Amino acid sequence: MATPGPAVTRPSEHTPISAAGRRRYPFLVKRPSRTWWLRTRAYRRFAAREATSLFAAAFSLILLTFLFALSRGPQAYDGFLRWLQRPGTVILLAVILVAILYHVATWFRLTSQILVIRIGRLVVPRKIVVGGLVAVWLLLSGLVLYLYALFL
């Protein structure tokens, strides 16, 4: 490293963060730990939020499998239905449901942090925004159930 002046630099296992070439004094850099995501509550929440997104991915795979089975004809479709009714599958789906609900809840909370709705000089409180999101979600779920009941 080309450092001007009477430089003292750290041993090479420490990577200088930036502007290192210009720094004319000794300094110390701590490496970030690999387990940073366990350290604070907010970090753990973040990790949980990201981890539960994998369950959402898993569910879309199951949906894709369903479509694939449907396209392959009645036999494949029946096989898929039988797989769905196995106790293992039911447990898996229950776990996925819980994880996705958690994931959705975290995003409702985050959305309320991002979304600012102003009425004049007043900002709509975050709790009300979350409430609105939950209401829309319940409404849509109700609609889906209604359609399901209608076509059954």
Add this chain to the structure above:
Amino acid sequence: MAEETMTLRVTRYRPERGPDSYLDEFDVPYREDMVVLDALNHIKDDIDGSLTYRWSCRMGVCGSCGMMVNGMPRLTCSTYLREFHPEPVVIEPLESFPVIRDLVVDMTDFLEKLREVKPWVIREREDAVEEGEYLQTPEEVDRYKQFSMCINCMLCYSACPVYAQDPEFLGPAAIALASRYNLDSRDQGRSERDEVLGVDTGIWDCTFVGECSVVCPKDVDPAAAIQRTKVSTTTRGMLAAVWPHRGRR
């Protein structure tokens, strides 16, 4: 009655003594109304004058006394010892910054990033002085006021795991500062700031951990500034694609 004391474990780094940091333990007299900074000042005045740290205002305004207190980035002038008493407190330099000495970190990277976002009102064409001030309604001030409260304490950078892994990341306070000007009705410099904001090392590096907003002593909510910038940049990009004239603004 014997005087109550409290133990401070303070990280020391004195390059002339060796390449690594070490812990020093100090016992300081404890009073309920003492803040961490008072304890450090006591150490410096009465125990070890070589202890090095930054501070100035002692009232949460100057933003220079930020350190890790028991692993969390805090303003030491606004953090009471009673929060931890009688357990010992661990004081370390702000994380993710190069340490120059004891508790003093190098702010160069942060200051350069602040400058990169061009934190001033940019006009396509300056009005002549005779034309008067650029007026603003209280509603227009509301739009950016929160993001103008930053005291540059760098706590948000220390709390940010993305900045810890990737020092190129523009970071919370700089993006909040960019938003402060982008949302200012007098400003027309959005597209200039986009050059550092709308790139991988700008807003898109952020994974919305949200800890920056948790530790911010001024409720600036830099995490919200970043996510809102993501939304507005994307909408403007899409608008520009379907409606070239509108989207340019």
